[in-house]
Amino acid sequence: MGHMYILHASLTEYILFFGTAIDTSGHSGRYWANITDTMISGSYTQWSEGDLGNRVYKAGDTIVHSWGDAAAVQWSAGTYMVEYGRGFIPSTLGFALADTLFGTTDFIPSTLGFALADTLFGTTDFITLYYTLRIYACALANEVMVYLDL
Numbered sequence: 001m002g003h004m005y006i007l008h009a010s011l012t013e014y015i016l017f018f019g020t021a022i023d024t025s026g027h028s029g030r031y032w033a034n035i036t037d038t039m040i041s042g043s044y045t046q047w048s049e050g051d052l053g054n055r056v057y058k059a060g061d062t063i064v065h066s067w068g069d070a071a072a073v074q075w076s077a078g079t080y081m082v083e084y085g086r087g088f089i090p091s092t093l094g095f096a097l098a099d100t101l102f103g104t105t106d107f108i109p110s111t112l113g114f115a116l117a118d119t120l121f122g123t124t125d126f127i128t129l130y131y132t133l134r135i136y137a138c139a140l141a142n143e144v145m146v147y148l149d150l
Contacts, residue, residue, distance in 0.1 A: 009139040019080035028071040029095035033087025035065040042079025047072040
């Protein structure tokens, strides 16, 4: 679990700020894009597919995830990084947002007072998904306007 702040997004590249306040781990995903992470603080452990050992990155290090690569990943509490992706960016959205849809969504209302709102609109995870997709859609619309000279 972590949070991200999208700085720039288009069909072919993105820049975002990613961080986590707690220890977390998972799978890197496999994308049709080259992704580079520059560590700001904390530590990032990566166990790449086919390797016998892992590699630990610290503040100031740069991590390169090449097109099609996959790895097990772990972030320590207080890890923050700047991420740059270049390639077919829509290929990254499915895996990146899958946890929002399937891993952290609570379909049972949290309290009786919010039961109707939770039933109609889902939990805050769906709100996060909505805002993420809205930001990306606006960025794509802006890119199209630039290319069309509007």
